[in-house]
Amino acid sequence: MTDYQLNVNQSTIMSLESLLHWLYVAVMAGSALTFLLMSRNPKGVPQYKYLIHTFVVVWSGLAYAALAMNQGKLDAFGQTVYYARYIDWAVTTPLLLLSLVLTGKYTVDVKGPLTAALMGTQVIMILTGLLAELSPAGPRWFWYIAGCVALLIVLRLFWGPLYNIAQQQGQAIANVYRDSAVFLTVQWLLYPTVWLLGTPGVGLFGPLTTTALLILLPIVSKSGFAFYNLSKLRSLPPHLHNEAQATLTAQPAHN
Secondary structure, eight states: OOHHHHHHHHHHHHHHHHHHHHHHHHHHHHHHHHHHHHHHSOTTOOHHHHHHHHHHHHHHHHHHHHHHTTOSOEEETTEEEOHHHHHHHHHHHHHHHHHHHHHHTTTOOOOSSHHHHHHHHHHHHHHHHHHHHTSOHHHHHHHHHHHHHHHHHHHHHHHTHHHHHHHTTOHHHHHHHHHHHHHHHHHHHHHHHHHHHSTTTTOSSOHHHHHHHHHHHHIIIIIIHHHHHHHHHHTSOHHHHHHHHHHHHHHHHHO
């Protein structure tokens, strides 16, 4: 293949990647508007739930807009590192966890370090992923494994103590939490799988396929999870929403 052909192919890939990133931005913008509209008729769900998910998609859309404009990336050890993804994930995935925590503690005010432990470990997972991409072959796998361990800790926490809290509030809350946790679990197990098989890992997927998958996954795990979780909560009986509101109102008195 000639240098000209290589340049044409590279230019085509970059154009397609830019288009895919702009499509992602459009989906995030549409999701943000939808969540704001849903918040005008919250059906008992506290406003903070809508605000969390709106912020998630707005921030994610901005991060991917940088990628669409050929920003937020650099070359390291012979490959392109899309660090804007990690800037996105370091903010949005802890917020998605916070949304799950608030679902699990919907009608109760539970004190303790669980929320901080979950969100802190999630940030560690994201940053070790970035370090992996910025590293040569040997250290790369150390950081990748460290990130996978952090993910397992996160899953252990939200399927252990947090699920127990949800179950203590009755079957309706437990079901909403369980279904939401399954949704996130599946999505978050797919991320390291795509990373491993894509260009950051063993390279089974090419650059364009890796980019496409790392656009599809965030759409499902951010917008999809938000719609799913909010819809589940909106379908709860009114008395549970009343209990959630009473708990929220009473919280300042406990501080």
